[in-house]
Amino acid sequence: MVLAAGIVVAGGGAAGLLLTHHSTPAERPDTLVAALPAPTGKIVAPPEPTQVTPVAEPVALTIPAIAVSTQLIHLGLTASGALQVPSTTAVAGWYTGSPRPGSVGPAIIVGHIDSYRGPGIFFRLSLLHPGDRVYVRRADGTLAVFRVTVVQVYLKDHFPTQAVYGPVPDAELRLITCGGAFDPARGSYLSNVVVYATQV
Amino acid sequence: MTIRTITRRTVMLMAVSALCLGGTAAASASAATTSAGTSSARSAAATSDDGWIRLAHLSPNTPAVDVYLYSFGVSTAFQVLRHVSYGTVSAYEPLAAGVYSVAMRAAGAGPTTAAVLSTSVTIQAGHAYTVAGMGPESGLRLAVLDDTLTTPPGQALVRVIQASLQQHSVNVSFGGQVLQNGLLFGEVSSYQAVTPGSEAVVVTDASGGGDANASMSLAAGTVHTLVVLDGAHGLEVVDLVDASGDAADPVGGVSTGFGGTAPHGPPSPLLWLLATATGAALAMAAGLRLRTTRRQTLKRT
Numbered sequence: 001m002v003l004a005a006g007i008v009v010a011g012g013g014a015a016g017l018l019l020t021h022h023s024t025p026a027e028r029p030d031t032l033v034a035a036l037p038a039p040t041g042k043i044v045a046p047p048e049p050t051q052v053t054p055v056a057e058p059v060a061l062t063i064p065a066i067a068v069s070t071q072l073i074h075l076g077l078t079a080s081g082a083l084q085v086p087s088t089t090a091v092a093g094w095y096t097g098s099p100r101p102g103s104v105g106p107a108i109i110v111g112h113i114d115s116y117r118g119p120g121i122f123f124r125l126s127l128l129h130p131g132d133r134v135y136v137r138r139a140d141g142t143l144a145v146f147r148v149t150v151v152q153v154y155l156k157d158h159f160p161t162q163a164v165y166g167p168v169p170d171a172e173l174r175l176i177t178c179g180g181a182f183d184p185a186r187g188s189y190l191s192n193v194v195v196y197a198t199q200v
Numbered sequence: 201m202t203i204r205t206i207t208r209r210t211v212m213l214m215a216v217s218a219l220c221l222g223g224t225a226a227a228s229a230s231a232a233t234t235s236a237g238t239s240s241a242r243s244a245a246a247t248s249d250d251g252w253i254r255l256a257h258l259s260p261n262t263p264a265v266d267v268y269l270y271s272f273g274v275s276t277a278f279q280v281l282r283h284v285s286y287g288t289v290s291a292y293e294p295l296a297a298g299v300y301s302v303a304m305r306a307a308g309a310g311p312t313t314a315a316v317l318s319t320s321v322t323i324q325a326g327h328a329y330t331v332a333g334m335g336p337e338s339g340l341r342l343a344v345l346d347d348t349l350t351t352p353p354g355q356a357l358v359r360v361i362q363a364s365l366q367q368h369s370v371n372v373s374f375g376g377q378v379l380q381n382g383l384l385f386g387e388v389s390s391y392q393a394v395t396p397g398s399e400a401v402v403v404t405d406a407s408g409g410g411d412a413n414a415s416m417s418l419a420a421g422t423v424h425t426l427v428v429l430d431g432a433h434g435l436e437v438v439d440l441v442d443a444s445g446d447a448a449d450p451v452g453g454v455s456t457g458f459g460g461t462a463p464h465g466p467p468s469p470l471l472w473l474l475a476t477a478t479g480a481a482l483a484m485a486a487g488l489r490l491r492t493t494r495r496q497t498l499k500r501t
Contacts, residue, residue: 006482007479012479119461166350177456177457189456
């Protein structure tokens with residue numbers, strides 16, 4: 001009996017060794033993804049210089065070119081001053097310390113590239129190109145439309161705080177997720193992907 | 201024609217960032233030239249070499265003008281703002297860093313008419329400028345103002361442009377904070393750091409009367425320009441938001457990934473080796489015991 005058990009276990013061990021000795025390649029976003037239709041609703045123009053009325057808070061984000069459609073939760077800062085991240089990988093969040101999308105300044109929106117097991121809401125963010133449209137729905141039902149200007153990748157150890165969070169004189173967006181190489185020892189990616197967009 | 205005719209945003213980035221890996225480097229803005237029409241179709245792709253410019257007419261007794269924007273040395277304007285009248289300030293427009301010319305002509309006068317005013321502007325990447333026609337008509341001039349975009353942490357910045365001819369000297373306060381005392385017509389004050397809040401802005405003339413009132417919300421990290429104007433019924437004050445950043449800048453990058461889609465090396469074989477070894481040991485031990493038992497059995501018979 002024990003002999004039989006011993007043989008089975010040893011056989012299982014050997015089989016396991018043979019079957020799992022290969023590496024898993026990176027899961028790459030599918031470039032051919034069916035785009036979403038553009039959201040409908042009243043599109044609000046970029047702010048005038050004498051804009052007095054505050055714009056409504058953002059509630060949802062749609063990026064048709066990469067099939068992203070998500071509500072926007074609120075994010076703050078952690079105790080150490082870093083940007084909070086959504087607790088689920090299926091939604092994106094707006095940093096409430098940044099301007100509301102459609103107000104002067106850089107509105108910060110953040111989402112996960114992946115979970116432990118698979119793609120997250122911003123998995124395809126790095127596929128965006130200059131000219132792609134980003135739609136932010138606000139609490140009053142209006143839409144602010146942004147045009148992607150550039151997609152950058154930065155090492156987190158050399159994160160350009162001024163370029164990403166610094167003040168600008170017009171209404172802009174920063175969409176941020178992780179990218180670059182994944183460090184298994186740290187359990188995190190080494191870089192951030194930042195998409196810059198300007199309201200149109 | 202409204203000031204929104206030049207709010208055709210193309211691209212911009214802030215100052216060059218230290219490390220940009222694999223960014224999509226796109227062609228720099230090329231100026232399409234047009235001598236007629238309002239805003240040109242500047243379908244420029246993003247660069248990190250853009251600054252911003254806005255234009256203002258702040259001379260109370262000067263009629264409306266057409267404002268022409270040229271790349272320096274080019275004789276055809278790439279953009280024309282038509283019928284810009286006193287009190288008009290356009291939104292910021294991004295332009296690639298470089299040298300430009302601004303010319304103001306009487307509204308409707310046509311591009312070959314002698315310009316009433318002209319000046320050159322050097323735009324640096326990441327900087328913003330206001331080009332304003334200022335002063336009385338008899339002493340009209342184009343001022344190129346360097347606009348600050350960044351505030352001290354937790355504060356707002358406010359400057360005042362005095363463009364009222366009726367009141368030669370004005371005092372400006374924001375709630376209990378005095379912003380300017382005795383600011384003269386045509387003067388642009390320096391930036392004042394102001395405690396953020398929602399307060400009344402009060403502008404009074406030298407005698408303490410003739411005031412203009414507006415309530416203003418100053419958020420931390422924002423830069424404002426207040427413009428004192430001659431309105432239809434006396435002094436008016438207009439609040440321009442020049443720039444806005446974050447209330448507090450986050451520290452460092454963002455942790456937005458768990459590695460589920462990252463490539464994985466082969467998992468550690470330890471577990472499987474352990475299983476194989478254990479199994480082999482068990483089998484050997486069992487086999488030995490079987491042999492011993494059988495020998496004993498054989499011996500007995």
